Amino acid sequence: xxxxxxxxxxxxxxxxxxxxxxxxxxxxxxxxxxxxxxxxxxxxxxxxxxxxxxxxxxxxxxxxxxxxxxxxxxxxxxxxxxxxxxxxxxxxxxxxxxxxxxxxxxxxxxxxxxxxxxxxxxxxxxxxxxxxxxxxxxxxxxxxxxxxxxxxxxx
Amino acid sequence: xxxxxxxxxxxxxxxxxxxxxxxxxxxxxxxxxxxxxxxxxxxxxxxxxxxxxxxxxxxxxxxxxxxxxxxxxxxxxxxxxxxxxxxxxxxxxxxxxxxxxxxxxxxxxxxxxxxxxxxxxxxxxxxxxxxxxxxxxxxxxxxxxxxxxxxxxxx
DNA sequence: CCAGACTTAAGAATGATTATAGTTGTGGAG
DNA sequence: CTCCACAACTATAATCATTCTTAAGTCTGG
Numbered sequence: 059x060x061x062x063x064x065x066x067x068x069x070x071x072x073x074x075x076x077x078x079x080x081x082x083x084x085x086x087x088x089x090x091x092x093x094x095x096x097x098x099x100x101x102x103x104x105x106x107x108x109x110x111x112x113x114x115x116x117x118x119x120x121x122x123x124x125x126x127x128x129x130x131x132x133x134x135x136x137x138x139x140x141x142x143x144x145x146x147x148x149x150x151x152x153x154x155x156x157x158x159x160x161x162x163x164x165x166x167x168x169x170x171x172x173x174x175x176x177x178x179x180x181x182x183x184x185x186x187x188x189x190x191x192x193x194x195x196x197x198x199x200x201x202x203x204x205x206x207x208x209x210x211x212x213x
Numbered sequence: 214x215x216x217x218x219x220x221x222x223x224x225x226x227x228x229x230x231x232x233x234x235x236x237x238x239x240x241x242x243x244x245x246x247x248x249x250x251x252x253x254x255x256x257x258x259x260x261x262x263x264x265x266x267x268x269x270x271x272x273x274x275x276x277x278x279x280x281x282x283x284x285x286x287x288x289x290x291x292x293x294x295x296x297x298x299x300x301x302x303x304x305x306x307x308x309x310x311x312x313x314x315x316x317x318x319x320x321x322x323x324x325x326x327x328x329x330x331x332x333x334x335x336x337x338x339x340x341x342x343x344x345x346x347x348x349x350x351x352x353x354x355x356x357x358x359x360x361x362x363x364x365x366x367x368x
Numbered sequence: 369c370c371a372g373a374c375t376t377a378a379g380a381a382t383g384a385t386t387a388t389a390g391t392t393g394t395g396g397a398g
Numbered sequence: 399c400t401c402c403a404c405a406a407c408t409a410t411a412a413t414c415a416t417t418c419t420t421a422a423g424t425c426t427g428g
Contacts, residue, residue, distance in 0.1 A: 061306075069305060083373060083426055096305040101321050103300040104416080119376055124416065127303050139302040139312070139321065140295040145258040145384065147294040148282050150224060150251040151216075157294070158341045166256050166294065171335045179351065180326045186313045187355035194349055196334065200342035238394055238405060259385080274408045279385065298385090300415065 061097055069096040076133055090114050091126045092135065101139050156193050160200035162207075216252055224251040231288055245269050246281045247290065256294050311348050315355035317362075 061069075073092050077084050090111045095102065102110070108123045130136045144164060154175050155168045174194050183189065199207075216224075228247050232239050245266045250257065257265070263278045285291045299319055309330050310323045329349050338344065354362075 085374065085425070087375070092305070095303050099306070099323060101302040101304050103302050105300065107303070117376070121377090121417080122375060125375095130305075131303070135307075136303045136305045137307070139304055140299070144295065145260065146298065147256040147258050148250050148262070148286070148291045149256050149294055150247070150285075150291045151254070152290075152292070158338055158344075160342060161345070167341055168254060169335060169338050169341075173333065173335070177332075177349065178328065179349075180324060180328070183313055183324050183351060185356075186322055186324075187315060187353045187357075188359055189313075189351055189353040190316070191352045192349060193352075194332065194334075194347060196338060196344055197346045197348075198342045198344040201340075202342075204343055240394070240406065242407070272408075275384095276386075276409085277407060280406085 061099055066093070066097045073135055076135060080133060082129070082133070086115060087111075087118055087122050088126050088129075090118075091123055092130060095127075095130075095136055154191075154193075156195070158196045158198065158200075160203055161197055162199055162203040165200045165202070216254055221248070221252045228285075228290055231290060235288060237284070237288070241270060242266075242273055242277050243281050243284075245273070246278055247285060250282070250285075250291055309346075309348070311350070313351045313353065313355075315358055316352055317354055317358040320355045320357070 070089075070093060073089075073096070074084060077088070091107060094107050094110050104120070104124050104127055107127065108118065108120045111118050111123065127136065131138060147166070151168060153170075155170050156174055157166055158169060159166045171194075177192055177194075179189070179192065225244075225248060228244075228251070229239060232243070246262060249262050249265050259275065259279050259282055262282065263273065263275045266273050266278065282291065286293060302321070306323060308325075310325050311329055312321055313324060314321045326349075332347055332349075334344070334347065
């Protein structure tokens with residue numbers, strides 16, 4: 059559940075380094091919010107972070123939690139689980155397949171691989187619960203978005 | 214992009230079979246909504262399905278689209294992409310890891326595997342765009358939910 | 369110490385999804 | 399083929415999470 063103390067310290071250090079490098083101010087709020095996410099392994103949502111941070115900083119606002127989390131996300135200090143900020147998407151393809159998802163535009167394409175279908179999960183996973191499906195998610199930037207991003211560079 | 218005609222027909226047949234078996238009424242709306250999802254490979258969201266179905270059934274309501282999609286989901290005829298119905302969750306673990314997600318309660322746990330980190334993706338994926346990260350998502354039912362679901366059955 | 373970046377507070381706005389209430393249509397019975 | 403009960407539909411209003419506004423006060427880093 060909890061992340062090791064040393065690991066948390068390392069993350070905090072990295073956090074401070076990045077904020078300084080980016081010229082972003084180091085406020086308690088930001089520290090406490092990041093620490094809270096860094097110290098737990100249970101992928102909390104904004105509301106949960108808010109509740110926990112409140113214990114140390116009774117006056118934080120939910121708004122700040124949201125703003126900070128997205129800031130941290132933009133700085134590469136945290137990531138979101140699953141497709142962020144997106145609406146729910148549906149899929150009628152019931153056969154075993156995997157996904158390539160573009161982080162910029164959300165473009166998603168199925169791909170197949172008998173190789174991947176044979177994936178062996180570590181034993182530790184079995185102890186977590188009953189496994190129903192396993193699929194590989196590849197995050198990246200689709201061709202379209204790559205093109206549109208470097209319209210000048212031709213070197 | 215588009216699914217083969219034969220494949221679509223098969224899905225439609227399966228769809229009708231399941232709805233009859235479950236004693237759920239076969240309405241045009243449901244047929245058109247399912248057909249729409251079945252015939253495309255681009256994982257549309259409810260709004261997109263709504264817009265497309267509208268062309269054939271100008272009076273459908275967005276509400277029906279939502280209700281139907283979740284119904285189809287419950288019947289196992291479609292699945293959702295990424296985390297369904299959930300709030301955005303954040304993760305400060307930047308090292309390569311994978312996830313086990315409980316479909317009932319949303320419980321999510323990281324797991325590691327040097328094996329999985331070495332996954333070889335098929336060439337077809339490279340042509341889709343630039344790959345940034347690959348991770349395995351295991352869906353299932355966590356221990357807690359398994360316990361709570363069969364409090365009586367002991368056979 | 370100061371400027372400007374940040375935060376708080378309290379609303380209000382947005383956008384996706386869901387509930388309510390009254391109307392319509394499906395599918396089995398006759 | 400017609401009728402009826404009730405499932406399902408439409409339209410509208412309500413929710414819920416998230417974001418934005420404004421105004422005033424606070425804190426960080428130079």
